[in-house]
Amino acid sequence: MVIPQSRRFIDYHDLLAIKELDAISVCTPNLLHSQITVDAFRAGKHVLCEKPMAMTGAEAQKMNDAAAKARKKLQIGLMNRFRSDANYIKKLVAEGTLGNIYYARCHAIRRRGVPSWGVFGQLDKQGGGGVIDIGVHMMDLTWWLMGCPQPVAISGATYRTIGNTPGHAGCFGAWDWKTYTVEDFAVGLVRFKNGATMSIECGFCVNLDKPDESVHIVGDKGGAGLSPLSVQLEASGHLLDCTPNDIGTMDLFLAGKKASNYDTEVASFCRAVLDNKPVHVPGTEVIWVQKMINGLYASAKAGKEVAIK
Ligand SMILES: NC(=O)c1ccc[n+]([C@@H]2O[C@H](COP(=O)([O-])OP(=O)(O)OC[C@H]3O[C@@H](n4cnc5c(N)ncnc54)[C@H](O)[C@@H]3O)[C@@H](O)[C@H]2O)c1
Incomplete structure (x- = not known):
């Protein structure tokens, strides 16, 4: 689904409330990575979360648990794995x-x-x-x-x-x-x-x-x-x-295109969501x-x- 115009929100919960939205990218300071990700899974979205995954292992575990419960994808933004x-x-x-x-x-x-x-x-x-x-x-x-x-x-x-x-x-x-x-x-x-x-x-x-x-x-x-x-x-x-x-x-x-690591990271995440395939940088690995x-x-x-x- 393509959102027809760019929109800004004061509160990220308003963004998560958009039904047509399939996935979000979390790119806030690290303090918020875990909470926003967990809230996004509760709202039924897939998540591409920037590195580091979280501030602690306990926060990272909450993210993985929420992803499993929602049966949604969690990829972490470690784009060097695409080099x-x-x-x-x-x-x-x-x-x-x-x-x-x-x-x-x-x-x-x-x-x-x-x-x-x-x-x-x-x-x-x-x-x-x-x-x-x-x-x-x-x-x-x-x-x-x-x-x-x-x-x-x-x-x-x-x-x-x-x-x-x-x-x-x-x-x-x-x-x-x-x-x-x-x-x-x-x-x-x-x-x-x-x-x-x-x-x-x-x-x-x-x-x-x-x-x-x-x-x-x-x-x-x-x-x-x-x-x-x-x-x-x-x-x-x-x-x-x-x-x-x-x-x-x-x-x-x-395939066939020159792309940055960031391009391939986002493309692979979208592909995993669209084809219901495993993500390339899963939260279950990055927690370690x-x-x-x-x-x-x-x-x-x-x-x-x-x-x-
Ligand atoms: N993968 C990479 O190479 C890479 C590169 C740069 C940054 N990052 C990561 O991205 C994250 C952000 O880094 P940055 O350089 O863009 O920092 P930044 O300070 O420039 O941007 C942080 C953004 O978070 C927003 N924000 C803060 N509180 C919020 C809230 N409660 N709700 C919604 N949005 C909120 C701010 O408005 C701002 O736009 C960090 O975790 C960083 O590690 C990753």
């Missing part, structure tokens, strides 16, 4: 080219990259800083490329020394340092049930040399990284550094990323490794 380079690595892993995957690392690092708009520096509205906002992308992508192993424990540390003090340059302009209550930088190590581990470095502000949004997957036969896309293999007595050619843009869901994020924060607070259940 063509990432899908090439996914294929290498699935076909066994890299062997048994036992380690991975993910980086989401900005030297001075606190968003200067919105409420990204406010803990009560976002649930955290660089880990929950940008780390979530690379953590999800890395974990998905590893084959979504079951996380069992995480150890982490967080730091805040820059974002809450005045006089810093920012790549998005000046941010409000007075209301900044989130972490600048975090490190972590996740342990998985299958013995694999994933290391994490992410943050809005850290004195490292350059921005870095990268992933590396390590197996006993080879490795692969993003970004840039690289593959490390061994053949005929030599180590090979490979650069896959002509990967192009992802068109899994928009949410639990890793909250586990990292809990471990940092406790000063020791914590279990992920």
